[in-house]
Amino acid sequence: MSRGKSQKNGPEADAAEKKVNLRELAEHLGLSVATVSLVMNRSPAAKSIPQHTQARVRAAARELNYRPNVMARMLRQRRSFTVGVIVPEISEGYAALVLSGIEDYLLQEGYFYLVVSHRHRADLIEEYPRLLQQRAVEGLILVDTVSQPGVSVPVVAVSGHKHVPGVTNISLNHSRAARLGLDHLTGLGHRRIAFIKGQVFSSDTEIRWKAVRAAAHELGVDVEENLTVQLESESPTPQPGYDMTCKLLKKAPPFTALFAFNDISALGAIRALREAGRRVPEDVSVIGFDDIQSAAYQNPGLTTIRQPLREMGATAAETLVQRIVAPKNAEYPKSIVVEPELIVRGSTRAV
Amino acid sequence: MSRGKSQKNGPEADAAEKKVNLRELAEHLGLSVATVSLVMNRSPAAKSIPQHTQARVRAAARELNYRPNVMARMLRQRRSFTVGVIVPEISEGYAALVLSGIEDYLLQEGYFYLVVSHRHRADLIEEYPRLLQQRAVEGLILVDTVSQPGVSVPVVAVSGHKHVPGVTNISLNHSRAARLGLDHLTGLGHRRIAFIKGQVFSSDTEIRWKAVRAAAHELGVDVEENLTVQLESESPTPQPGYDMTCKLLKKAPPFTALFAFNDISALGAIRALREAGRRVPEDVSVIGFDDIQSAAYQNPGLTTIRQPLREMGATAAETLVQRIVAPKNAEYPKSIVVEPELIVRGSTRAV
DNA sequence: AGGCATAAGTAAATCGATTTATCTAAGGAT
DNA sequence: ATCCTTAGATAAATCGATTTACTTATGCCT
Numbered sequence A, B: 001m002s003r004g005k006s007q008k009n010g011p012e013a014d015a016a017e018k019k020v021n022l023r024e025l026a027e028h029l030g031l032s033v034a035t036v037s038l039v040m041n042r043s044p045a046a047k048s049i050p051q052h053t054q055a056r057v058r059a060a061a062r063e064l065n066y067r068p069n070v071m072a073r074m075l076r077q078r079r080s081f082t083v084g085v086i087v088p089e090i091s092e093g094y095a096a097l098v099l100s101g102i103e104d105y106l107l108q109e110g111y112f113y114l115v116v117s118h119r120h121r122a123d124l125i126e127e128y129p130r131l132l133q134q135r136a137v138e139g140l141i142l143v144d145t146v147s148q149p150g151v152s153v154p155v156v157a158v159s160g161h162k163h164v165p166g167v168t169n170i171s172l173n174h175s176r177a178a179r180l181g182l183d184h185l186t187g188l189g190h191r192r193i194a195f196i197k198g199q200v201f202s203s204d205t206e207i208r209w210k211a212v213r214a215a216a217h218e219l220g221v222d223v224e225e226n227l228t229v230q231l232e233s234e235s236p237t238p239q240p241g242y243d244m245t246c247k248l249l250k251k252a253p254p255f256t257a258l259f260a261f262n263d264i265s266a267l268g269a270i271r272a273l274r275e276a277g278r279r280v281p282e283d284v285s286v287i288g289f290d291d292i293q294s295a296a297y298q299n300p301g302l303t304t305i306r307q308p309l310r311e312m313g314a315t316a317a318e319t320l321v322q323r324i325v326a327p328k329n330a331e332y333p334k335s336i337v338v339e340p341e342l343i344v345r346g347s348t349r350a351v
Numbered sequence C: 001a002g003g004c005a006t007a008a009g010t011a012a013a014t015c016g017a018t019t020t021a022t023c024t025a026a027g028g029a030t
Numbered sequence D: 001a002t003c004c005t006t007a008g009a010t011a012a013a014t015c016g017a018t019t020t021a022c023t024t025a026t027g028c029c030t
Helices: A011-017 A022-029 A033-040 A044-048 A051-063 A070-077 A093-108 A122-134 A174-187 A205-219 A239-251 A263-275 A293-297 A309-325 B011-017 B022-029 B033-040 B044-048 B051-063 B070-077 B094-108 B122-134 B174-187 B205-219 B239-251 B263-275 B293-297 B309-325
Strands: A082-087 A112-117 A140-143 A155-158 A167-172 A193-197 A228-230 A257-259 A285-290 A303-306 A335-338 A341-343 B082-087 B112-117 B140-143 B155-158 B167-172 B193-197 B228-230 B257-259 B285-290 B303-306 B335-338 B341-343
Touching: A022 A033, A022 A051, A033 A044, A033 A051, A070 B070, A082 A093, A082 A122, A082 A309, A093 A112, A093 A140, A093 A263, A093 A293, A093 A309, A093 B112, A112 A122, A112 B094, A112 B112, A122 A140, A140 A309, A155 A309, A167 A174, A167 A309, A174 A205, A174 A257, A174 A285, A174 A303, A174 A341, A193 A205, A193 A239, A228 A239, A239 A263, A257 A263, A263 A285, A263 B293, A293 B263, A309 A335, B022 B033, B022 B051, B033 B044, B033 B051, B082 B094, B082 B122, B082 B309, B094 B112, B094 B140, B094 B309, B112 B122, B122 B140, B140 B309, B155 B309, B167 B174, B167 B309, B174 B205, B174 B257, B174 B285, B174 B303, B174 B341, B193 B205, B193 B239, B228 B239, B239 B263, B257 B263, B263 B285, B309 B335
Parallel strands: A082 A112, A082 A140, A140 A155, A155 A167, A167 A335, A193 A228, A193 A257, A257 A285, A285 A303, B082 B112, B082 B140, B140 B155, B155 B167, B167 B335, B193 B228, B193 B257, B257 B285, B285 B303
Antiparallel strands: A303 A341, B303 B341
16 A cells, blocks of 8 residues: 555546547537547548647547547457467467567557467367457467468468468478587587487477488488487477487487487486486487577576577567558468577587 | 368358358348347347247358357447456466466356566556556456556456455465475475575565565574575576576575575576586575476476466456456455465475 | 237347548638 | 638448347237
8 A cells, every 4th residue: 555556646537437438529529529530540531620629639538538449440440450379388488489479579560469279189279260260360370280270361370381372381491400400419429319209290390300300311310210209298398208218218229419309308308318327418418499498597508409489479470460461462471481590508518 | 282171172161251241141041130140149039039940040150151240249248258468478487377277267268368468667567457458358367467557347466465456366375385395494404594585576576575584483494684685687587596596605604405486596596506516406405486397307306386377377367257247346356365385306305 | 809918020229439421611713 | 793612520321240129910818
C-alpha cells in the first residue's frame, strides 16, 4: 500500500471505468460517428475536416478515454492483426528462443500472436492449423514442425525443408554447419567420431544427417553404423540423449568424439559418459548444436554449432508480415537460408 | 512429395477454398439465418426445430465447410475467449514451464492466449496490461511481474505477493521452501552458508529472502552480511550468478555451501566456483531453486527446491477462467499457495 | 365453430466500428 | 439570378453472427 497508486486520482479515473464507444463519443461532441471515426483514424478522407474540429475530437477522445473496440474493427476490416505460432513444446531451449525473436518483430509491427504446442501428437499437428485459422489468424509460423497445413493463409516454417506451395522455409545452411562441426573435430585430431541423430519427427533430422555424412565424406572421416544412434523418445529433456549414449557405450567400439543432434541431447550424453567413467573433454570431446542459453554455462562449457534462433524467429515474423500485407497472388520467397557459427567452449579438445 | 496428400481429393476440397458465411448457408438451405444459427449453436431455443431439419442444417454446414466468423461472434457476444499473459522473458526455465501449464488448461477450455514479454522494462510493464485489454482479453496472467494494472478484467499473478484488489496471487510456500533447503544443508553439516539473493525486480526476491532468514534463525544458522550477495543484471542467463559468485569469492570469508536464488544463477555460481578451483560438491555444496528442466542434467546434477511451475501455470489459468465466467462481483480467491519439494541431486554433500 | 396450444420458423435489432456516396450551405464566377 | 465549386460534414450500408420477440399454420379440445 505504501507506494501504491491511489485508485481514484483525477477526473479521468472515473471515466476510465466506463467504456465509451464511438457513438457516445460522437454524441458528446455533437458530431456524427463518421466524422469522429475519420478523424481518429487520420483517414485521408478527413482532410476536409478543419484542424480545429480534429483537435476537438481528439481532446474529447482522450478525456473520455475512448478506446476503439478491436472486435468491431477486426470484423469490419476483416483483419485480425494476429498470427498463429505452432511449436512442439514451449519449455525447451529451441522454441523459446525462436518465439522470442518472433515476438520482437511482431509486436513492433502491431501484431499479436497465439501460440499452441503440439508435443508431437499427430492429431494436434493436424488440428491446430485449422483451429488457428478459425481464430482468424492472418498467417502461421510453424516451428520445427512437419505439417501440410491445408491452409489459405501465408505460412512460414522455421526449420522447414519440404517445398510446399504457400510455405516459406527458413532454414540453416546445414552443409556449412556440418562442415564447421567436423572440421573442428578433425582439426583436433578426432577420427573415431560417434553421432547422435535427431528424432524422426524433428524437421532437421534428415537434412542435417545428410549434411553430416557429406561433410564426413569430404573430410575422409568414416561414419560407422555402430557408432551412430538415433534419438527416440519425445521428451524435451536430455533424457533421450542420455539413453542413447548409454546404448552407444554398450555396443560401440571406442570413440574419442561425439557429435550430438542438439545441445539438449549433448547434455544427456555428457552425463552418460561421466557415469561410465569417461571424462569430457579429456576422454571424449562432445559437440552440440543450437547454442541454447545454458550451453555456455555447462561444466564444461558446451562446444556447439550455433543456430541464430532468435534471428530466425524474427526473420520468420518479418517474412510473414510482408506476405500478409502483400497482394494475394504476389511472389514470395520459397526459402531463406541462415548461417551457422561454431562456438568453441570446453567440451572439445585435441586427442 | 512422395507422401504428400493430394491437393484436391474430393468435392469438399474446392468448397474448403471459398469461405461460406451464415447467410449463404441459410440461402442454400432455404432457411433463415436465425434458424441456422440456432441449430448450429445447439441453442435451447432450437428445441422447436425438428430433428430432421437440424440434421439437414448440419449436413449442409459440413458439406459447405461452414466456419462461423469468430470476429462477428466475439463482437456480438462481447467475449473474446482470449487471455493475456505477461512474462519477463520467454526463455528457458521459469516462464517457459509456467506458460506450458497455462496453455494446457486454457486450450482445453477453448481459450487462447496472447503472450508479451517485458524484459523488465518499466514502460512495457505499464503499457502491456493496457495494450492487451485493448485487444479485448478477458483476463490477465502476470508471471513473475510486479505491476499495479489499472485493469477491469480479472488478474492472476503467478509469484505475486502484493494484495491488490482484483488480483489472485499464486505463490509458493516460501517458509517451507526455505526450511527444506536449510534443513538439507544443515543436515549435511553446513554452517557457513553463502546466499545469493534475487534481483530487486523479481517478485519472489523479498519474500524468499525473509523466509530464508526466518528459517536460518530457527535453525540457529548465521546469515552473514558478507556471505550474502544480490543478483543485479537483468540477463536471463547464468551470467549474473557467475558475477556475484566471483564477488563473493573475493570478499567473503570461507563457506562450505551456497544457497542460490534460482537454478539459473546456481549454474553461474558453479562455474565461478570451478574457475576459482573450488570443486562442487567436494569443496562447496550448491543448492538451487525452481528445478528447471536442465537442472537434472547438470554435472553434477543440481540439488534444488522444486517449484511446481507447470501446475502453478495450470492453476493460474484455471482460476482465471473461473473468475471470467463468474458473475461480475463474485468472491474470488485472493491467494493460492502451492508447496515446494526438495530435490536432492549431486551438487550437495556432507561437509 | 371457436379458442387455445404447439410446432416451425422468421424478422429485425444488435454488437461497434469503417467507409462510400451523398448532402447542405456559403462563396465565387458569369 | 444562376451555376459551379468547395468546405464541412453526414446517412446509411456493411462486416457476420446472435438472440428476442414475433408470425403463421396446424391440430386438438370442447
